[in-house]
Amino acid sequence: MQKLRSKGFEGLKEEIIDKNLCSYCGACTSFCEHLKLEPGSPVLIEDCSLDKEGVLKCSENGTCYDVCPQTETDVEGLEQMFLDSGGTKDELFGVYKKLIAGKTTIKGQDGGVVTSMLLAGMENDLFDCAIVAQRVGGYNAVPTIAENVEAIKEAKGTKYVQCPMVSKIGEAVKRGHRRIAIVGTSCEIRAVRKIQSVLLKEVPQIELTAIGLFCFECFYHDKFVSKMRELFGIELTAASKIQIAKGVCTVTVNGKSYNTKISHLEEMVVESCCYCDDVTARLADVSVGSVGSAEGYCTVIVRSERGERLLNLIEFTGGDVDKDEISRIVRYKKKKVKDKR
Numbered sequence: 001m002q003k004l005r006s007k008g009f010e011g012l013k014e015e016i017i018d019k020n021l022c023s024y025c026g027a028c029t030s031f032c033e034h035l036k037l038e039p040g041s042p043v044l045i046e047d048c049s050l051d052k053e054g055v056l057k058c059s060e061n062g063t064c065y066d067v068c069p070q071t072e073t074d075v076e077g078l079e080q081m082f083l084d085s086g087g088t089k090d091e092l093f094g095v096y097k098k099l100i101a102g103k104t105t106i107k108g109q110d111g112g113v114v115t116s117m118l119l120a121g122m123e124n125d126l127f128d129c130a131i132v133a134q135r136v137g138g139y140n141a142v143p144t145i146a147e148n149v150e151a152i153k154e155a156k157g158t159k160y161v162q163c164p165m166v167s168k169i170g171e172a173v174k175r176g177h178r179r180i181a182i183v184g185t186s187c188e189i190r191a192v193r194k195i196q197s198v199l200l201k202e203v204p205q206i207e208l209t210a211i212g213l214f215c216f217e218c219f220y221h222d223k224f225v226s227k228m229r230e231l232f233g234i235e236l237t238a239a240s241k242i243q244i245a246k247g248v249c250t251v252t253v254n255g256k257s258y259n260t261k262i263s264h265l266e267e268m269v270v271e272s273c274c275y276c277d278d279v280t281a282r283l284a285d286v287s288v289g290s291v292g293s294a295e296g297y298c299t300v301i302v303r304s305e306r307g308e309r310l311l312n313l314i315e316f317t318g319g320d321v322d323k324d325e326i327s328r329i330v331r332y333k334k335k336k337v338k339d340k341r
């Protein structure tokens, strides 16, 4: 068998970071002491072990390269490894056991399903912490290890900006957590599965529950802030809610809504999102979004037994799902990505 070339950080830099394809999920830095996540991208702070003679290597290619969601990924293999083999497979949005719409009593971004599942998972001992995105500094977001229900509640709501969620898995393990839930967009969930299949495959005591968020694209924080100033003269710091639905971005400040078509915000879109056609986080245990459901409801795609167990813990009011609407948006995104390439 041909030996794989060791790529390590050098390969990651050349193929992903320097080409502006890094999604800033933080997977590469999560378990590696040689790397640090600087604003905007990961950097090498010391020589990586791949370059040294006679030392234990982290992996054949360098773990940072192997777990990156932007390097080549065997999505079908990961689906087989982590999702329900008995589930139906939809060509556009992947493996699923159940597709439902739901609204809970939690006032989340949409139907509050994600926060409700996180709370129920903690209360019922399915996991002992959850990696969530906390709003900071106006409208920025940082990943946080929530170790109690209060921290989960504080992190509800969508922040449409990059947030390196996966960087926190290593820290959660170091803090002694063994059953960890993580919320993330498609690329982040892809990284979670790669971490599980590469790094954690010999560590069955570490269980990860992956809650995926539908994601068409996400924004650079600073560009978002200046665009809103330019368009409406508003500060995102003061925004009580930002909602993107049906091609329109609505920012609410002091009870007043400011709307703009999403097509007017193209220059704020994170470059790596332009090459990602996974709108529904197809590798998650359970994926949640708003597309396909009525306002105030979530669309929920259950993809594994773990996801089903979690959904079964919460109470919600059901609604209708428009499967065609989800298919349409996935098809549209796939075309956009194809045209870009």
Ligand SMILES: Cc1cc2nc3c(=O)[nH]c(=O)nc-3n(C[C@H](O)[C@H](O)[C@H](O)COP(=O)(O)OP(=O)(O)OC[C@H]3O[C@@H](n4cnc5c(N)ncnc54)[C@H](O)[C@@H]3O)c2cc1C
Pocket: 106, 107, 108, 109, 110, 111, 112, 113, 114, 115, 116, 132, 133, 134, 141, 155, 156, 157, 158, 159, 160, 161, 162, 163, 165, 183, 184, 185, 213, 214, 215, 216, 217, 218, 219, 288, 289, 290, 291, 298, 299
């Ligand atoms: C960048 C982005 C783009 C999205 N685009 C779409 C879309 O195009 N179509 C669609 O249907 N849905 C999209 N969503 C998902 C949608 O906005 C809701 O998050 C989802 O419907 C869940 O609603 P909820 O009421 O259950 O959420 P809540 O109960 O309010 O919980 C939301 C959870 O998401 C976490 N979170 C917030 N921001 C981030 C982030 N940046 N990265 C990781 N975790 C985060 C929070 O910490 C919280 O745990 C997007 C989400 C994000 C983060």
